[in-house]
Amino acid sequence: MKKNYKIKTLLFALSILGTIRLKAQENSIIVNSDTVVNVAFGSVNKADLLGGVSTVNVTNLLKKSYGTYSLDNLQCLVSGYAGTIWGQAPLILVDGIPRSAADIRLVEVESITVLKGASNVVLYGSSAAKGVVLITTKRGSNSPLHIDVRVNTGAYVPKRYPGYLHAADYMTLYNEASRNDGIAEKYSQDLIQQTAQGTNPYKYPDVNYFSSDYLRKAYSKSDITTEISGGNDRARYYTNVGFSYNNDILNYGSTKKNNSMLFNIRSNVDMNLTKWLSASTDAVAIVSDNYAGRGDFWGTSATFRPNWFSPLVPISMFDPNNKSLQTIVDNSNNVIDGKYLLGGTSTDQTNAFADMLAAGYVKTKNRRFMFNVNANADLGSLLTGLSFKTGLSMDYSSIYSEGYQVAYAVYQPTWATVNNSDMITALKQYNNDGSSTNEFIGQTGYNQTMSFKGQFDYKRSFKQVHNVSASLLGWGYMTQVSSDAGHSGSKYQPVRNSNLGLQAGYNFAHRYYIDFSGALTHSAKLAPGHRDGISPTATIGWRISDEKFFKNNVSFVDELKINASYASVKQDIDITNNTTDYYLYQGYFNNKGGWYQWRDGVAGGWTTGSVQGENLDLSFIKRNEFRVGLDASLFNHFIILNSNYFIQHTDGLLTQGASTIFPSYFSNWDFSFLPYLNYNNDKRSGIDYSINIQKKVGAFQLSAGFCGMNFTSKAVRRDEVYQDAYQRRAGQPLDAYWGYVSEGFFQNQADIDNHANQTFGSVKPGDIKYKDINNDGVIDTKDQVNLGHNGWAVSPFTYGVNVTVNWKGFTLFAMGSGQSGAIGFKNSSYYWVSGSAKYSDVVLGRWTEDTKDKATYPRLTTTSSSNNFQNSTFWSYKNNRFNLARVQLTYDFNERLFKKSFVHGLSVYANGDNLLVVSKERKMMETNIGSAPQYRFYNIGLKASF
Numbered sequence: 001m002k003k004n005y006k007i008k009t010l011l012f013a014l015s016i017l018g019t020i021r022l023k024a025q026e027n028s029i030i031v032n033s034d035t036v037v038n039v040a041f042g043s044v045n046k047a048d049l050l051g052g053v054s055t056v057n058v059t060n061l062l063k064k065s066y067g068t069y070s071l072d073n074l075q076c077l078v079s080g081y082a083g084t085i086w087g088q089a090p091l092i093l094v095d096g097i098p099r100s101a102a103d104i105r106l107v108e109v110e111s112i113t114v115l116k117g118a119s120n121v122v123l124y125g126s127s128a129a130k131g132v133v134l135i136t137t138k139r140g141s142n143s144p145l146h147i148d149v150r151v152n153t154g155a156y157v158p159k160r161y162p163g164y165l166h167a168a169d170y171m172t173l174y175n176e177a178s179r180n181d182g183i184a185e186k187y188s189q190d191l192i193q194q195t196a197q198g199t200n201p202y203k204y205p206d207v208n209y210f211s212s213d214y215l216r217k218a219y220s221k222s223d224i225t226t227e228i229s230g231g232n233d234r235a236r237y238y239t240n241v242g243f244s245y246n247n248d249i250l251n252y253g254s255t256k257k258n259n260s261m262l263f264n265i266r267s268n269v270d271m272n273l274t275k276w277l278s279a280s281t282d283a284v285a286i287v288s289d290n291y292a293g294r295g296d297f298w299g300t301s302a303t304f305r306p307n308w309f310s311p312l313v314p315i316s317m318f319d320p321n322n323k324s325l326q327t328i329v330d331n332s333n334n335v336i337d338g339k340y341l342l343g344g345t346s347t348d349q350t351n352a353f354a355d356m357l358a359a360g361y362v363k364t365k366n367r368r369f370m371f372n373v374n375a376n377a378d379l380g381s382l383l384t385g386l387s388f389k390t391g392l393s394m395d396y397s398s399i400y401s402e403g404y405q406v407a408y409a410v411y412q413p414t415w416a417t418v419n420n421s422d423m424i425t426a427l428k429q430y431n432n433d434g435s436s437t438n439e440f441i442g443q444t445g446y447n448q449t450m451s452f453k454g455q456f457d458y459k460r461s462f463k464q465v466h467n468v469s470a471s472l473l474g475w476g477y478m479t480q481v482s483s484d485a486g487h488s489g490s491k492y493q494p495v496r497n498s499n500l501g502l503q504a505g506y507n508f509a510h511r512y513y514i515d516f517s518g519a520l521t522h523s524a525k526l527a528p529g530h531r532d533g534i535s536p537t538a539t540i541g542w543r544i545s546d547e548k549f550f551k552n553n554v555s556f557v558d559e560l561k562i563n564a565s566y567a568s569v570k571q572d573i574d575i576t577n578n579t580t581d582y583y584l585y586q587g588y589f590n591n592k593g594g595w596y597q598w599r600d601g602v603a604g605g606w607t608t609g610s611v612q613g614e615n616l617d618l619s620f621i622k623r624n625e626f627r628v629g630l631d632a633s634l635f636n637h638f639i640i641l642n643s644n645y646f647i648q649h650t651d652g653l654l655t656q657g658a659s660t661i662f663p664s665y666f667s668n669w670d671f672s673f674l675p676y677l678n679y680n681n682d683k684r685s686g687i688d689y690s691i692n693i694q695k696k697v698g699a700f701q702l703s704a705g706f707c708g709m710n711f712t713s714k715a716v717r718r719d720e721v722y723q724d725a726y727q728r729r730a731g732q733p734l735d736a737y738w739g740y741v742s743e744g745f746f747q748n749q750a751d752i753d754n755h756a757n758q759t760f761g762s763v764k765p766g767d768i769k770y771k772d773i774n775n776d777g778v779i780d781t782k783d784q785v786n787l788g789h790n791g792w793a794v795s796p797f798t799y800g801v802n803v804t805v806n807w808k809g810f811t812l813f814a815m816g817s818g819q820s821g822a823i824g825f826k827n828s829s830y831y832w833v834s835g836s837a838k839y840s841d842v843v844l845g846r847w848t849e850d851t852k853d854k855a856t857y858p859r860l861t862t863t864s865s866s867n868n869f870q871n872s873t874f875w876s877y878k879n880n881r882f883n884l885a886r887v888q889l890t891y892d893f894n895e896r897l898f899k900k901s902f903v904h905g906l907s908v909y910a911n912g913d914n915l916l917v918v919s920k921e922r923k924m925m926e927t928n929i930g931s932a933p934q935y936r937f938y939n940i941g942l943k944a945s946f
Contacts, residue, residue, distance in 0.1 A: 038113045038136050040123040041096070041455055041473055041501070048510060050541045051563040051629025051644050052117020054078040054690070054707075058109040059138070064804060064813040065888055066152065066911060066941055068223065068244070070094075070104040070135055071112070073885045076800035076815040078114050079642070079707035080688035085116050085131030086648065087684060087713060087735070087794035091124065094135045095282065095372065097393045097451050098127070098477050098497075101135065103286060103368055107150065107225050108240050108266055110138045116688070117646065118567030118625040119537035123473065125499030125521045129571030129623050137282070139268050140229045140236030146904075147946040153222040154939030158215075158249065159914075159926045161933055162830055163841040167206035167307035168196035170839045173846070177860035180764070187307075195307060200422045202317065203415050205310040209301035214252040221246035221937075233272065240266040249932065253356030254293030262288040276378040284370040292362050294405065295355030302829050302930035304352070305838050311353035312340035313411050319418070319425045333433040334358040334408050341427075344410025349430040351410070360404035362442060368397040372451075385460040393477075395449040401442035407434035451477035455501075465509040473501040493582040498522050513541030513563070523572040527585045527616040533570030540564055558633040565627050570620035574653055577676070584654070584676045587614030595670065612656075613666075613675035621678065624649040643689040652678030655719040679719050682734055686711035701806040708799035724774055726785060735790035737823055739871035740783055741771035745847050745855060760867040766847035766859025768868045787871075788823035791879030796821030811890040818882035818918075825875045830929045832869040835862060881919035887912050905945035913937040 035046045037055045046055075056077050067073065075082045084090065092101050113134040115121045121128040165173070171187035178185050195204040223244035231237055241264070248258035264286045272278045316339065318325040329335060334342055334357065342354040350359075372393035379386040414426035455473030462468075476498030499522065505515035517537040524531065541563035544550050550560070575584060589608050597604040625648040632641040656674040658667055666673045688709040695702050713734040722728045729736070746752050746765050756772035758779040773783040789796055802815035830840045845856030858868040888911035895905055914936050917925050926934055 038111060038134050040115065040120060040132070040134075041453070041471065041475075042457070047559075048507065048513070049631070050119075050513060050515060050539050051565070051631070052115065052120045052627055052646075054080070054114045054116070054642075056112045058106060058111055062107065063892075063907075064811045064890055065815065065886060066150075066909060066939070067106045067886075067913075070101045070106050070109055071133065072106050073815060073817070074112065074114070074133075075798070075817045076802055076885055077705070077707065078800070079690045080116050080644070080686075080709045081114050081133075082709075082794060082798045082817070082819070084794055085114065085133075086646070086686065086688075086709075087711065088130035090114075090131035090133050091121075091128045092133050092135070093124075095137055096134070096391070096453070097370075097372055097395070098449060098479065099135075099370065099395065101133070103284075103370070104135055104137065105225075105240075105242060105264065107227070107242065108137050110136045112136070117565060117627045117629075117644070118569045118623055118648070119515070119517055119539050119565040119627070122517045122519050122535050122537050122567060122569050123499075123501035123503060124475065125497050125501070125519050125535075126523060126571040126620075127495075127497040127573055129569050129573060129621075137266065137268060138227075138229070138238050138240070139270060139280075140231045140238040142233055142236060143230055145228070145230040148225075148227040148943060149946070150225045150227075150941065150943045151222075152224075152939055152941040153220065154937055155218040155220050156246075156249070156935035156937050157218045158933040158935055160923070161210040162302070162927055162929055164209075164306065165839045165841060165843070166196075166208070167204070167305075168192050170306055171195065173839055173843060173860055174836070174862070176846075176848075177862045180766070180859050181862050183862065202310045202312065202314050202413075203422050205307055207304065207306045207308070207311065209297070209304065214250065214297070216249050216251045219247050219249045231270070235272070236270045238266075238268045240264070248292075250293070250297060250356075252297075252353070253295070253358075254361050255295065255297070255356050256293075257361075258292050260288065260290045262286070276381065277375065279373065279375045281373045282371070284368070286366070286368040286370075288366040290364040290366075292364070293356050294359040294361060295352040297352045297356065298928075298931050300352040303838055305836070309345055309348065309412070310343045311351065312336060313343045313413050313424070313427070315339055315341065317422060317424050319416075319423050322425060325424070325427060328411070328427055328429070332409065333406075333435070342408060342410045343412070344430055345412050346428075346430060349410055350408075354408060354410055358406065358408040360406050362404075363402040363439075364399065364443075365401070366397065366399050368395070370395045383458070385458050387457045388455070389457065390454040391452070393449070393451045395447075397447045398445065400444040402439045403442040404436075404439050406436050407431060409433050446482050447479065449477060449479040451475070467507045467510070469505060471501075471503055475499060475501065496524060507541075509546070511543045511546045513539070515539040515541075515565075517567075519569075521570050521572075521620070523575070523620065525572045525575045525582065525584065526618055526620070530585075530617065530619050533620040535567070535569040537565060537567035537569070556635050558635075558637055559631070560633075561631045563629045563631075565625075567623070567625045567627075569623040569625070571623060572620055574621045574650075575618070577654070581612070584612075585615050585618040587612050587673075587675065609671035610673050611671070613673045615675035615677060618676055619652065619678055621650060621652045621654075624651065638693060638695060640692040641690070643687060645687045646685060648684040649716070650682040650684070653680035653682065655679045657719055659719050659721045661719060677719075679717065681716040683714045683716050684711070684734075685713075699807055701804075703804045705802045706799065707801075708797065710797055711794055712796065724782060726773070727782065732786050733789055735793035735822075736786045737788055737790050737825070737871070737876075738784045739787045739825070739873070739876070740779070741773065741785065741787075742872045742874035743769040743771050745769060745852065745858065747852055758867055760870060761864070763867055764859065766852070766855070767865075768858055768870075768872065768874050770870075770872060787873060787876055789821060791819070791822035791824040793822075795819035795879065809892050809894065811892070812888075813890070814884070814887045816882055816884045816886075818880075820878075820880040822879040823876045824879045825871050826877060826924065827869070827871060827875055828929045830927075831875065833860075834865045834869065877921050877924070879921075881917055881921070881925060883914070884916040884918070885914065887915060902946055903944060905943075907943045908941070909943075910938075910940045913939070 036043045037046050037049055080086055094104050115132040121132045124132060171192050175185040175187055195206055225242040228239040244262045246260050250258055266284045268282045270280045315329055332341060336357055342358060344351060372391060374391040377388045379388055409429050409431045412428040413424040416423055416425045453475040455471050457471045459469035479495040500520040503517040507513045519535045521533045521535060522531055541561060543561045545557055545560040577584060588611055590611050591608055595604055596607050625646060627644055627646040629644040654676050657677050658674055662674055686709055690707040692705040715729045715732055715734055718730040720729055746767050746769050748765050752763055755769060756777045756779050758770060770779045772779060773785055798819045800817040805812045831842055833839055833843055843857055843860060847855035847859045888909055890907055890909040893906040898904060919925055928934055
């Protein structure tokens, strides 16, 4: 409830709280949960939001769109977010604490807020300099006991598998490659014919990894969730208990038992301890177990040639007169189904199939515990409007694996034809069967995160129109990661963030806004005297629609608000060199810095040498940003608009100055005196926007949303030396893909002789021809140019759409996302086929003398073909695509059906995920190489309320 106070009271309060955050976002308007948005260290009435913020009400979303991952398809709903924020990885906070989004299920979430602008994230300090995603979990309410039970079951169906050639086709084309190279053919026509006819798949193997021998048609997943909530004016509670289980698409050997199980329990409790003191405590426990049979099935599926050898050696085809063969069988620990021994060769003494059948398994166990406690004191008795909040969190996670691994023998058969029948007359054994029956501890790891916050808040409203608020806060966290020495090693330096935050704001009648935010950030990565940095931001806003001149002249606009901000945020998260070095400002030596010789080179030894120069002036990296935003509602809330234009400069990124800043003799192959410097600068700019419409037509209620972002980036300054201006990275997009311009295939030797000399290996007709960009008669790295934007980063245009239709208890919901303006390269092993590697179906379009005018693939060769396998326009493709992420149909039973029962509500639904990719390159985009396939997920579910 609003209260009136005299201006002198305000001035007195501000004199005491001069260093306390004045927070325009937290005003005294009475609002409900549907109009409140969670922001940094507080919440704000949606009407007073000052731009650079997007929010999703997950509780409402779950009524029509069921998912499990906490950030499920967020790119379909939030502009400027596509896994990153404006192309940068954000900080993930769950209830204000750094946590993994994967540890929170969507059914636990109340809302998600994406903080994009620098002015919105500055209070979190350095670690939030690239944006923040706030995940807020559900809490109890002052209401009777309420129970929701949700049950789901579904199937993952593979979209597609790679298309590799069968053994006979592979051998035929490999012979062609041999002829192209002027060497003898490797495979006889009789061998090819016997293989094609399938007369004996053990002697003439044709191994298809993607057959039903090894894979299920689909695999299943089921989950159940129970939510319990309620409370009174003294205490409120929310409990979430969930269980999920899935098996695997693999269906061979020990992988038949592959499965994953997850159990989680969350309890959030809010308490009013006294009239002036309240507290909350949250506890989460997550137990997940995974069983996986050994063997890199998916990895070897991209490399194991179909004709190489049979994974199984049939006992029934042993020479009955050779008793030693039966002795091998009798002494083997691995007689598969009583019919087979394990196959192999001298170069393949282990293989994925044998691993799956005999090597054992790995049981991986994850245990996570998350706990936080908060207290909120109303200090109004000392000063009206004053309060204090504090919170502490402790998160622990551990991972360890119990392995069972046994050595095994493989056998290479010798075949002979006896009485017109194929027979195995001898076996060559490699390795020996092991006898271990004990599990052992494999990987172990332990993570710990602790955080603390404390903040004073002050908010008052004067004469119903002067709204002020203030806060001063301190926040910090530390994450320690460790693992056993047998794996990734230990990180002795924890991840730290600590800062003080200050914000001051004022709004007049919720029409004119001014806001100041700032942080004092500390970093141990910098030298003493440079470890503290100040990050100021300022924001202004104006609700134009409340002005009389606007109201009287523009009737179709319900609301129009504009805002602008400037920020300069200091951060140290980019002060890293991706090695074990932490204090990059320090210079240091090691005991193997160089090799010196004596006795005319006969002897020598290591000498101490410099590894890195010292720079005690190394400082924070700066994110300087200007942003302008607009919010509008039109035609009686029929259309809701939001838009933000931003220009962001990231200055002072690190370089060691090896190219232009220091002489070359400061560094060579065995020593370096080069220090790290704040030198490189980047620029990002763009506009993100969203449009939402809603309309009721008779019994139908329609709503639709579109969100998008147009994005550009540029490397403003780089430490680089390029002879030609077109190769300089400065001035080019940050995500530029560099490569060569293809001019097709060399058609004959004369074509090669008349072209610039290509330096990537020998060239023959049918090889790719590259453009001589600098006309120097040589094709080398100087002929690389910017070919386009990197489609794996952030595309120049990204967007999301969602549509909802309600009719008489039925709700149809669909959402999708897309991108355009970027490129990718077809440079996986599926396309870059060389040597004796496995052949994919793309080689069917190979260049030959007969197909030279229509060829789509270079000539085949048994060599590495390094000339052909360079990133170039030949292999590039447009990464434009639209993904239909989800379609769900829900039916909510009329509550009148349950008036006299303990059931309060019932909903049933069916949904499909990852249903469709719309693109010219759909086949390629839906095909994974060397890893498990992409899946469509079909699910049915039920939710009951009690």
